[in-house]
Amino acid sequence: MFSKALSCELLWDAAVSGVVVGRQRWILSTMQKYGPELVTMLWRILGNEQDVCDAYQDTFLQLAHFEGGRKPDHVKAYVFRTANNIAVSMLRRRMAERNRLSGPIARTEATASPAIEVDSEYLQEALRRRIAKLPEHLRNVLALRDLAELSYAQVGRILGISPGTARVYRCKAIQLLAMWMSKEE
Amino acid sequence: MTRHWGAEAGWLQSHISSCPRCQRRLVSLGKVNLALSLMKARPHSLSLLMRANEQAIGVLKHGLRAEPQAARLKTTLPEPKLVERCGRYGHSVGHLAACVTVLLLMKIGVFSSMDTFQTEGQEIMRQYYARQVGQDLAEDVFPAQTKQSSSGNPRGVANV
Numbered sequence: 001m002f003s004k005a006l007s008c009e010l011l012w013d014a015a016v017s018g019v020v021v022g023r024q025r026w027i028l029s030t031m032q033k034y035g036p037e038l039v040t041m042l043w044r045i046l047g048n049e050q051d052v053c054d055a056y057q058d059t060f061l062q063l064a065h066f067e068g069g070r071k072p073d074h075v076k077a078y079v080f081r082t083a084n085n086i087a088v089s090m091l092r093r094r095m096a097e098r099n100r101l102s103g104p105i106a107r108t109e110a111t112a113s114p115a116i117e118v119d120s121e122y123l124q125e126a127l128r129r130r131i132a133k134l135p136e137h138l139r140n141v142l143a144l145r146d147l148a149e150l151s152y153a154q155v156g157r158i159l160g161i162s163p164g165t166a167r168v169y170r171c172k173a174i175q176l177l178a179m180w181m182s183k184e185e
Numbered sequence: 186m187t188r189h190w191g192a193e194a195g196w197l198q199s200h201i202s203s204c205p206r207c208q209r210r211l212v213s214l215g216k217v218n219l220a221l222s223l224m225k226a227r228p229h230s231l232s233l234l235m236r237a238n239e240q241a242i243g244v245l246k247h248g249l250r251a252e253p254q255a256a257r258l259k260t261t262l263p264e265p266k267l268v269e270r271c272g273r274y275g276h277s278v279g280h281l282a283a284c285v286t287v288l289l290l291m292k293i294g295v296f297s298s299m300d301t302f303q304t305e306g307q308e309i310m311r312q313y314y315a316r317q318v319g320q321d322l323a324e325d326v327f328p329a330q331t332k333q334s335s336s337g338n339p340r341g342v343a344n345v
């Protein structure tokens with residue numbers, strides 16, 4: 001009697017997991033289709049391989065748990081926006097941590113030296129800090145257009161705006177970044 | 186349009202050279218563009234996609250992890266896009282397309298038709314000259330044409 005119940009339970013489990021796998025196979029297809037572009041975008045935003053892997057993992061974890069495993073209507077938009085948000089959150093956390101660990105003296109030294117200003121690492125980090133501070137609508141366009149290298153039409157489709165608006169947002173984002181970079185001097 | 190209103194416009198360049206505020210703005214814009222270019226130019230390791238896929242698949246349901254597609258993703262390496270791969274053949278493809286177009290035009294007789302139009306035009310001009318100034322002068326002006334037309338008149342244009 002006990003063995004019969006056990007075998008029934010096992011059969012039920014196998015059937016349920018088979019159905020779930022069948023229903024969520026699209027996650028692997030999404031990973032295959034958009035994975036390379038996502039990794040490139042995350043790498044450019046974060047600049048650290050372990051952080052890229054973590055952000056990528058979180059993105060697909062959120063995708064798998066979207067409304068109880070339902071496939072979003074626009075998978076590409078969901079994946080890119082989620083990855084972008086996760087990456088920026090990580091970037092902000094990293095910046096806060098760095099600020100806490102290194103005191104105000106170290107920060108002043110880093111910006112004071114003119115030789116450091118032309119250093120590529122310094123420039124990239126400075127830009128990342130400012131990208132994290134941009135308003136969300138400008139930051140999304142900049143990340144998708146410049147870091148993920150998507151066309152304005154694709155950016156517009158992902159964010160639900162027209163390509164013209166995406167162009168304007170990108171221009172504003174660049175102007176804002178330039179202003180912040182010049183103020184730092 | 187670009188010559189007058191673009192970044193290379195003379196009036197804009199001369200203004201920038203004398204305006205310190207615009208110079209500062211241009212420098213800071215250049216700095217942002219340079220930083221963006223540096224971010225794009227810095228490559229990641231070849232195995233990053235593989236590792237990211239492996240880590241992401243590790244948190245999915247057991248059934249999905251056992252899928253053959255998951256095993257393939259764990260060993261996937263980034264591949265250049267089709268446009269990037271075909272980019273180096275762009276010039277060759279352009280030359281080939283030009284050759285094919287010329288051959289096609291020859292095949293459908295566009296060049297021979299153009300030649301015929303030219304010949305007939307010259308013939309009409311020769312006839313006009315012959316009528317207006319006389320046959321001798323017309324033969325002086327169109328010597329080759331006269332010889333050609335005397336040897337044969339393929340389109341049946343009437344001689345005066």
